[in-house]
Amino acid sequence: MLRPRDLVVVGASAGGVEALSAFAGGLPGDLPASVLVVLHLPPGAVSALPAILARSGPLPVREAEDGEPMERSCIYTAPPDRHLLVEDGVMRLSRGPTENGHRPAIDALFRSAARAFGSAVTGVVLSGSLDDGVNGLELIKTRGGRAVVQDPGEAVFPSMPENALARVEADFVLPAKEMGGVLADYVREHVDPAEADPMPIIDEVELHVARSGDGAEAGIPEVVDVSEPSGLACPDCDGVLFSLDDRGNRYRCRVGHAWTAQALFERQTLDIEHALWAALRALEEQRDLAARMARDATDRGFPLVADRYQRHREESAHAVSVLRRFLYSGVGVAGAGVQDTSA
Template structure:
C-alpha cells in the first residue's frame, strides 16, 4: 500500500438541466487544482463541439474536447465529444464509438467505470442534473473501488433522476448544492488517500475492454433473459445489480431499458397509424371507383373493409395518446 497526496481524477456527468450547475462548479475551482477533470454531458450526435468552448469560459481551468490517447494533466478539463464515449485508460483519455450504454453515447457509466478501474481510490465522481439513471452504476463502482462520490442535491436539480439514482446506488455519496461541490472536490484533492493494488472485477474489465476494442465480443456474464436489446434486438443477459447487456455490448439499467422500450413501442405505433391511414384512403378510392363502374356489391365490401380499418385506426390513436406525443427525429 502507498499513500497518495490526494484524489487526482474527477469524473463528472450531466444531462438535462446540467449545464448551468456544471458551469457553476467549474467557475469555483482553483486554477492550480491538482486533479484532471473529465466531463460527459448527454448531447446530440450532431450537436457539434461548442460545449467545450462554453465550459472553457466558465472558470480558470482550461477546457477542451478530449483527444484519443491524450495524457491526462492536472488542472485541465477534458470533455466528451459528440457520439463518442470518453474513457480513462492508463492515465490517458480514450475515445470510443463502441456500443451505447443506457441508450447514450457518450454515457456516464463507461467513464465512471473506467475511472474506477484505472484510478481506484484516487477517483472522484460527481453526478449533476439529468433524467433517468445514467451514472448510477458507475458511481457505485467508484465507491466500491474506494473513491468518493457527490451528487447535486435532487431538490436543487432541474431534473433529479440522475442524482437520485446515483444516491440510491451508493452508501456514502455526499448530497450538495452545485455551488458547494467545487469546495468538496478541492478538499478531496488535497486529502491523502491510501492506494493499493487494483482490485479485479473481470466483468467490468471485459465491458471496458470491449469499448476499447481490446478483445472480441463475448457472451456477457449473467443469466440469459427473455428480453431483447432495444438497440439491436439481440438476446439480453442480466447481471447484478439489475444490469442488462447484449452480446454486442449495449448495456442498460432497468430504468433506461424500460424507457427505450417505450420509445420503440411509440415508434411502432406511429408506423402502424401511418399505414392504416394510407390503407383507409386507398380503400376509400376503391369504394368510389367501384360505384362509378356500377359494382355496388364490390363497393359495399370495400366500405366494410374501410370502416374496419378506421375503427382500428382510432383504437391505435387512443393507445398512442396514452403512451406519448408525436415522434421526434432520431
Template structure:
C-alpha cells in the same frame, strides 16, 4: 506531472448550468484533473469548453485521443465517442452506446474507477433518468470518492436521485461547493483498492471498443428475455439491474423502459398509417365497383372501409387522446 487524482463528472438535462457552477467552485491550485461528460448529439461541434472556460480560471479543452491528463486542467468529452483513460492518457472510443448515448457517463466513470481506484472521484450532476449510477457505484467499490449535486438544486433531479438510491454517496452538496469538498477529502484519502471483477474488466474492454473473444457478456451472465433497442439482439442481465447485449450495448432499467415505450409508439403510428392506407384503398375499390354497377362488391368494400376507419379511430385515440379522425 501526473495529477494527484482524477475527478469524473457526468451530467445531462440541465447539465450546462450545473457544470458552470461546478467548475466555478474548483480551487485554482487544484492538483487533480477533471473529465466532464455531458450527453451530446453524435454530430456537430461542442461549445462546452468555451462555455466552461468563461466560468472558471482553470484551463478547459476538449479531450483528445492520447492526450496526457494534466493537473489543474479540465477536459470535456467530444460528440460520438466515449471518454476513457489508460496509462494516464485519455482515450476516445467508438465503443457501443450506453443507454443510447456516446459519450456515456457510466463508461467514463467505469474507466476512471478501474485505472485510478482510491484516487478517483465521481460526480453526478443534473440530468434525467439513471445515467451515471452504475459507474458511480463502481468508483465507490474501487475505493474512490463519490459526490452528487443536491437534488433540490438540480434542474433535473433524476440522475442525482437515482445515484442516491443506488450508491452510499460520500458528499451531497450544491454544485459550486463540490469541488472544494472533494479536493479536501482526496488530500487526506487513505483507502484500499480491491481488485475489479471479471465482469467489470469485460465492460471496460467493451467500452474501449476492444474485440471480445467468444461470447463475452453471454458467457458471464444470464439471458433476460428482453431485446436490445439498438440492435434487436438478446439482452443479458448483469445482476445489478443493468443489461448488455452480445455486441455490447448497455441499458439501465429506466432508459430501457423509456426506449421500449418509444418503440411501441413508433409501431402504433406505423399501424395507424397502414389502417388509413387500407381504408383509402377500400374507398377507391368501393367507388370503382359502384361505377361498374357491382353493388354487392361495392357494399363489401364499403364495409371494409368502415372497419378500417373504426380501428384507426381507436388507435388514434390511444396515441393522442383524440377519437375524431377529422376530414380525410
C-alpha cells in the same frame, strides 16, 4: 504506495450545461487534480462545452485527445461520439458501442477511472434524466473512491442525482457551485489504490467492450460468457440482451450495446408509440383505399364487391378512431413511460 485523490470524473445529461457551469465556477484555480467531464451530446454536434466552462471558472478547459496525458488543474471534456476513458495515466477516446443510447457515456468514464485509479478517484453526478452514471459511481465507491452528488432540489433534471442517491451512499450532496471546496479537501487525502477491491468480472467485461477496437487486452471474456439471456431484445440491433446483474438493472447485447432497466423501458415506450403511430397511418391509408375501391366497384356495377370494400372501410375507420383516441389520451403508452417530472 500512497497518492492523492487527484482524479475527478464528472457526469451530466439534461440540464448539465447549467450544472457544469456552476461546478466549474466553484473550483479553485489551483486544484491539484485532473477533472474529466462527460456531457451527453448528439453524435454530429460540435461541442461548445470547453468554451462555456472556460468562461465559467478559473481552470483551463480542453477537449480531450486520444493518448493525451492528464494534467492537474485542468478540465477535459469528452468530444461528441466518443467515449472518454482513462488508461495507464492517459486519456483514451473510443467508438465502442453506445450505453443507454449515448456515446460518450458517463458509466464508461466512471468505470475506467475506477479501474485505473481505484480509491484515488472521486465521481460526481450532476443534473440529468434517467440513471446513466449510477452503476459507475457505485463501482467507484466499491473500490474506495469518493462520491459527490448534486442536490436533486437544485438540479434542473433531478432524476440522475435521485437515482444515484437511491443506489450509492454519497459522501456529499451539494449544490454544484459548492462542490469545489469538498473536492479541494479530497485532493489532500492520500490513499493506496492498490488496496482497492478487485474489479468484478462483469465490470471488466463492460470496460473491455467500451474500449473495443482500441487495443483492449486479450483474454477478457465476452458478455455471453459471463451472463444469461434476459428474454429481452436490444432496441439498437434487435439482438438478445444479456442480464448483467441479479437485480435486472443492467443489460448488454452480444455486440455491446448497453442499457439500464430505466433507459431500456423508456426506449421501448418510444418504440411502441412509434409503431402505433405507424399503424394509425396504415389504417387511415387502408380506410381511404377501401373507400376508393368501393366507389370504383359501384361505378362498374359490382354492388357485392362494393359492399365488401365498404365494410373494410368501416372497420378501418373504427380502428382509426379507437387508436387515435388512445394515442391522444395521454394515459396510454406515452403516459405510462418513464417521464422526468421536472421537464
